[in-house]
Amino acid sequence: MRPFEQIVTDYGPMVLRVCRAVLGPQDAEDAWSETFLSALKAYPDLPPEANVEAWLVTIAHRKAIDVTRAAARGPTPVETLPERPSRIGRPEDWDGDLWRALRALPARQRQAVAYHYLAGLPYREIAALHGGSTDAARRAAADGVKTLRTTYPRPDEQREVAR
Template sequence: MTTEPFEVIVQRHGPTVLRVCRALVGGDDADDAWSETFLSALRGYDELPGDANVEAWLVTIAHRRSIDLIRARARRAVPAEEIADRPAPARSGPLGDLDLLRAVAALPDRQRQAVAYHHLVGLPHEEVARVIGGTPAAARKAASDGVKALRERLGAATQTAPLTRTTDGEGR
């Protein structure tokens, strides 16, 4: 049983879970997936062993909630026209966040998940394999193939702005 207050867990791992949700479901549904993740986690938090990897546990829940939202999205109506008055999203760094999210979203499912969990969240390949299924070698290959596809799609900008976590724990 864990002893940290759940609020501390949300503060510590909330940004990581949000990055996972954005990578898997995009910006529109990321907040919903994030909320669903922490609601589910709150229900099971008291049963979590004290030595559990909380971040990997939350990423697994985020993965499942994101899959639920993707399935729900496939069942909902799609609007025929886009709103033209929408302001352009803010850009940061040599590669805009929106550009990166779109490129990650365009990857095949396994590559997208492996890139998100390993490069954006920082989980080791063994944990990635547990979350998405398969072997650590398969997770490593999917992440490698995904990064290669992103570099091809985004050009040299990705080589100057790698998809890794910075030393302060924030992703780029």
């Protein structure tokens, strides 16, 4: 069995991308940390033949649900707003326009797009996470990508608009 530190190194960036796509940049790092804390506790009991990537995405999915439920309970008023997380030093640049386009998708579509296209999970594993069918997961991802293509400009379109 690989050391857990190697699991974090190998899959950490993918889990963070999924958390960002599902939750947005503010809550992603907390969900990422919670994912790996839970994974660390359960790792010794993980069967050697287990799909570690799918296992981690399942944990991240559950942590995203926890964050979403906590946010639904309502915000706590504060005197000053906290600073936004810095984008400096992240492995990939965060694109705020992309997050706005992802956030506009229905939750199932956003999750299907994140889990399939960012984490590389097959549709049957996405269906297992959501409790639906493989065809429904495939449809949700296709519908999400179709919507993104109409609402989020391609890089070459952005250059043309800037001219």
